[in-house]
Amino acid sequence: MSKAFTKESDGDDDEGLSLPPLPAGGKNYITPAGYARLRTELLALIDDERPKLVEIVHWAASNGDRSENGDYLYGKKRLREIDRRIRFLTKRLEIAEVVDPSVHAGSDQVFFGASVTYADSDGSEREVTIMGIDEADSALGQISWISPVARALLKAREGDEVQLPTPGGQRTLEILAVRYPPKT
Incomplete structure (x- = not known):
């Protein structure tokens, strides 16, 4: 078939760019x-x-x-x-x-935008910042607020232990510190 009779894609297909799913009602x-x-x-x-x-x-x-x-x-x-x-x-x-996370500055409870230091049940410590789906960068220690770790941490307080369900079984995370950016 001649090249003159082929249809050029119009680019309306959003293949591979579907929006990451939000929780129902989220x-x-x-x-x-x-x-x-x-x-x-x-x-x-x-x-x-x-x-x-x-x-x-x-x-x-x-x-x-x-x-x-x-x-x-x-x-x-x-x-x-x-x-x-x-x-x-x-x-x-x-x-x-x-959502401006600085409104929670000084709080010890985990909300959106918090930087949380926690200890895993195996003794390792990790710090993550809970961010939006479109801005989280795992290389910078940022996780999406809908990730399993963030869901386990949200609304807990410093000193609390939370359960994180994983395919390998339940893991216990102890919240060591909660920080927010300073109010601007």
Whole structure:
């Protein structure tokens, strides 16, 4: 079949970018800093990256045969990726509920945004910060508020022991310290 009769994907498929699931009736909690980061990324895509790429694709299309034009083919593919990310960020920001964790400063109870130091039943200590789904970065010790560890820790207090169900059986976590960012 000739290349002229093939349909180019329109990019409306959100394959692989489904929104991470929220608990039933749950909200998409996010810290003010996380919200600002996502909003900045969205605005940069809309105002800077996408217009530059549209210009490149337009230039490449004006060069003639599009079937063998690498700039055109790559540009169209990258444009679909940017549009997909813009849709994703727009949806997430629309449903985001910004929660400032500093309102709990001085509290010893675990809420969203807390940095919690806990000891595992095997004696190892770990510190995690409970963040929103869209901003948590495990490399920085941040966990999503819907993760099993966060769910076990939420609403407990310093000195409490909580049970964490795992595939290998119950683990006991002892909360050693709870910290919040200072009030601004």
